[in-house]
Amino acid sequence: MRLYFQQVRAIIIKDILVELRTREASTAMLVFAVMSIILFNFALRLRVDSLKPLVPGILWVILVYAGTLGLGHSMSIEQINQCIDGLLLTPSDRSVIFVGKAVSNVLFTLLISLVVVPVLAILLDESLLQPGVILTVIVGVIGYSGAGTLISVMAASTRAREIFLPILLFPLAVPLVVASVIVTSGFMDAIPWADYGSWFGVVIAFAIIFWTAGVLLFDFLVEG
Amino acid sequence: MLDALNITKSYGMRPVLRDVSLRVTKGEFVAILGPNGTGKTTLLRVCATLIKPEKGQLVVDGVNALTEANRARAKLGVVSHHTLVYPDLTAEENLQFYARMYGVSDVCNASSPGSDTPIDMVLRRVDLQHRARDPVRTFSRGMVQRLSIARAILHNPPLLLLDEPYTGLDQKSAHALSSLLNELALAGRTVIMTTHEYGRSLDGVTRAVILKGGKVAGELCQDISAERIEKLVG
Numbered sequence: 180m181r182l183y184f185q186q187v188r189a190i191i192i193k194d195i196l197v198e199l200r201t202r203e204a205s206t207a208m209l210v211f212a213v214m215s216i217i218l219f220n221f222a223l224r225l226r227v228d229s230l231k232p233l234v235p236g237i238l239w240v241i242l243v244y245a246g247t248l249g250l251g252h253s254m255s256i257e258q259i260n261q262c263i264d265g266l267l268l269t270p271s272d273r274s275v276i277f278v279g280k281a282v283s284n285v286l287f288t289l290l291i292s293l294v295v296v297p298v299l300a301i302l303l304d305e306s307l308l309q310p311g312v313i314l315t316v317i318v319g320v321i322g323y324s325g326a327g328t329l330i331s332v333m334a335a336s337t338r339a340r341e342i343f344l345p346i347l348l349f350p351l352a353v354p355l356v357v358a359s360v361i362v363t364s365g366f367m368d369a370i371p372w373a374d375y376g377s378w379f380g381v382v383i384a385f386a387i388i389f390w391t392a393g394v395l396l397f398d399f400l401v402e403g
Numbered sequence: 404m405l406d407a408l409n410i411t412k413s414y415g416m417r418p419v420l421r422d423v424s425l426r427v428t429k430g431e432f433v434a435i436l437g438p439n440g441t442g443k444t445t446l447l448r449v450c451a452t453l454i455k456p457e458k459g460q461l462v463v464d465g466v467n468a469l470t471e472a473n474r475a476r477a478k479l480g481v482v483s484h485h486t487l488v489y490p491d492l493t494a495e496e497n498l499q500f501y502a503r504m505y506g507v508s509d510v511c512n513a514s515s516p517g518s519d520t521p522i523d524m525v526l527r528r529v530d531l532q533h534r535a536r537d538p539v540r541t542f543s544r545g546m547v548q549r550l551s552i553a554r555a556i557l558h559n560p561p562l563l564l565l566d567e568p569y570t571g572l573d574q575k576s577a578h579a580l581s582s583l584l585n586e587l588a589l590a591g592r593t594v595i596m597t598t599h600e601y602g603r604s605l606d607g608v609t610r611a612v613i614l615k616g617g618k619v620a621g622e623l624c625q626d627i628s629a630e631r632i633e634k635l636v637g
Contacts, residue, residue, distance in 0.1 A: 197489060197491050197492065259490060261486075261487060264481075264485065264487055265554070268453065269476065269505055270477035
């Protein structure tokens with residue numbers, strides 16, 4: 180078990196080091212997120228007087244799209260020099276690779292949310308900045324990264340992986356996005372917990388299901 | 404050291420390996436030769452546990468590699484014609500990463516003050532100690548290949564598998580690689596190498612196995628020369 184966590188930690192450290200050197204994923208995700216906020220701000224104000232009711236939806240659409248950029252990049256660094264084979268050749272349980280990559284994806288997406296949430300709060304609705312919303316973002320990102328890491332492995336072996344990843348992932352992510360938007364709205368509007376607490380259960384269940392699936396199925400997915 | 408029995412592998416309807424058996428004893432330096440597309444890389448990937456055969460058995464140093472793949476992988480060092488190293492990390496960082504993945508302890512700690520760490524020793528072995536802190540993307544092809552070998556021997560595996568290791572190397576780098584492989588073989592490591600080059604890459608080889616059409620077409624244990632191999636390959 181100690182070796183398992185050492186290997187997971189090694190993958191996370193490696194991904195962070197690569198990102199610190201290149202800054203490819205974080206820059207792309209950040210620029211995309213900020214430009215999306217600006218575009219939403221301009222485009223939606225043409226039809227509505229206040230964007231406050233739309234803020235939870237805007238937040239999660241941005242996080243999903245920016246997160247998908249990060250997921251694609253995360254697998255692409257393993258395709259360079261066929262490094263994925265280097266990982267598969269190590270005497271580790273294959274789920275180590277899934278857990279390590281998924282945790283890295285969580286960290287990078289949460290890094291982007293550190294910018295997106297405050298910027299949206301300043302521009303559109305300051306009630307976004309509260310512990311309940313932050314907790315929802317964390318759990319939602321964990322769930323999305325788990326599902327995304329699993330799907331990105333499936334897409335990685337295809338030629339049009341940049342297209343296949345969102346095509347496969349977005350339909351799967353609909354329950355998570357719906358639940359996350361409802362829960363975020365609930366916290367922002369100070370609605371009684373009983374009215375939306377079960378949706379938070381959906382967010383948690385999504386995370387548990389896809390992380391469990393990743394741990395159990397990763398070996399099968401990468402098997403040649 | 405390695406027992407591959409009746410290995411059969413197809414991709415879709417196309418058979419790639421047909422009932423291939425290969426037995427390699429400890430200390431041998433075996434070259435698997437044959438023209439492109441004859442199944443050499445597939446056979447090596449099966450031996451490396453990267454792909455599973457449809458039929459057959461594989462035992463690596465006494466471990467059933469098909470049912471206990473993790474235990475078998477600990478006994479293998481693999482050098483592919485892909486480098487398997489991260490270009491944006493330094494040589495040292497790449498080796499630290501793989502050392503942690505292989506469970507090599509104390510990779511950054513020297514056994515005594517002033518002596519080399521395990522990573523320093525491996526880098527010195529492949530003559531890359533002076534480039535330890537440089538990003539791999541600044542390396543030449545020959546240097547990257549030497550780093551790949553360093554990665555493969557870091558955990559001291561008894562069996563080395565090399566897939567077309569001379570690909571893309573100039574004469575000087577190929578000669579350096581050949582010397583290094585001979586050194587590793589002489590040190591008691593078992594080496595299995597695939598190549599489609601019948602000349603320089605056969606230095607130190609103790610047995611040549613010729614693959615043709617996914618089957619073993621012949622073997623040479625003595626007088627391993629390009630001419631004799633060409634005759635067997637046809």
